[in-house]
Amino acid sequence: MEKGPSFLFAGVSFDKKKFATDLARFKENKESENLADDFSFVEGEKTDPEKAMVSFVKKRKRKSIAGVEGFNVFKSSKQLAPAVDKEKEKVEDGPSKAKKELNKQIERDAVFRKKYNIHVSGANVPSPLRTFAELSSRFGCESYLLRNLAEHGYKEPTPIQRQAIPVLLSDRECFACAPTGSGKTLAFLCPMLMKLRCASKDGIRAVILCPTRELATQTTRECKKLAKGNKFQIKLMKKELVRSTDLSKFSCDILISTPLRLRLAIRRKKIDLSRVEYLVLDEADKLFEVGNLLKHIDPVVKACSNPSIVRSLFSATLPDFVEELARSIMHDAVRVIVGRKNTASESIKQKLVFAGSEEGKLLALRQSFAESLNPPVLIFVQSKDRAKELYGELAFDDIRAGVIHSDLSQTQRENAVDDFRAGKTWVLIATDVIARGMDFKGVNCVINYDFPDSGAAYIHRIGRTGRAGRSGEAITLYTEDDIPFLRNIANLMKASGCEVPSWILTLPKLKGKKHRPRRESISTKPKDDEE
């Protein structure tokens, strides 16, 4: 979407320019030193971070983007124009050979990005990656990592990997938005491992935050897989670790955690994050959710006080307010968007099915399973209670079903995920707990038994299928009560290339914040009637 200026100088490095960038960064660091206490999402407000954040965002909304001062962060391409002009002058002064080479490179990068639907903004965005082999030719990647990539079947980088990896390897902060199942995890793990180079006992060096334990576990496993052959200490912040370790002296190369646990470790156990060189906020928009995790994220970001830290945000959905927050804390950030922002993956065949009532849903589900059950299948419901209830209903059927939600014990949750992965259960009934980030291989169908709470929830839920180039199917059941919310989802379906009945698109736009209907019980039949 960018119009010229923002990518004009992508990936070029000659000394003069490098000096200019370094100088800019140096100045920035100076400024941020002075602002050390305000170095947070809430700009120095200490009492009620959440309220402060809300007012902060509102305040910022009224101001123009130009109001972001003191932090030379992401800038819109318009604002970049003068800087680019300066660069142009410099080039024109320089030898014509360098100028030609530079222009050629810029041209090539632009064409390449276009080909892969990569949109970038920010100053001097590094050239995208053509092949994984470039990791060693351009960035001195060690052989163990290339070996691991090959061994796990990563042949060619995905679009998000092509752009985010060189950005992070150039020590640039980054916020990245790319579809579900398009390889975001590898896009931050790979540069992280390369930057850390080798194991060291020098404090905690990298932190990854994930919104759920399941995702943290999965990310840890991926990380270990990729780091095989190197001696990195990769730790998941589990209860046992918190209990059995003196966290004030704790040291590891990569620490993966959920926000609350890490915040407590900072407050009570005095864990030291001042040496963290690399911080990733995965599923960033979830982590920033107002009234929720935001207040736990802020102290963590603050505790990572190393001035040369490289932070990055990743998600398939990145609402404007998250970008606003990101801009306010990040230095010289690059924004990478693959495809269009906030859209569903195009490899998913999406369908809407009218089920009339609650009873109709259960009938529809049973019927559809009777006709064809093509496991593995994921079923999302609205609440924990409904998950338990639907599980109870299906347990009487001849279907191997599992269930997962946060009322279960840690072990039960782990078993539910493992059994589903292993094919022991065909159908997994779940709350939104596993809606984000979870990578189950080859899920054929996602069923939204209950209508999702938001467009973002929809995108993430159905994104459990159609991953890594595979195709998938998503069926969303709806009742009369859901009709006011239908249009929103239908638009997402249309935007990702699915057909939608035209009457839905002419439904009135939803105004104000109507909340979703409270659902009755799954089965309308009283249990006692069964003989």
Add this chain to the structure above:
DNA sequence: AAAAAAC
């Protein structure tokens, strides 16, 4: 509004 996130 619910879910998730600690002890």
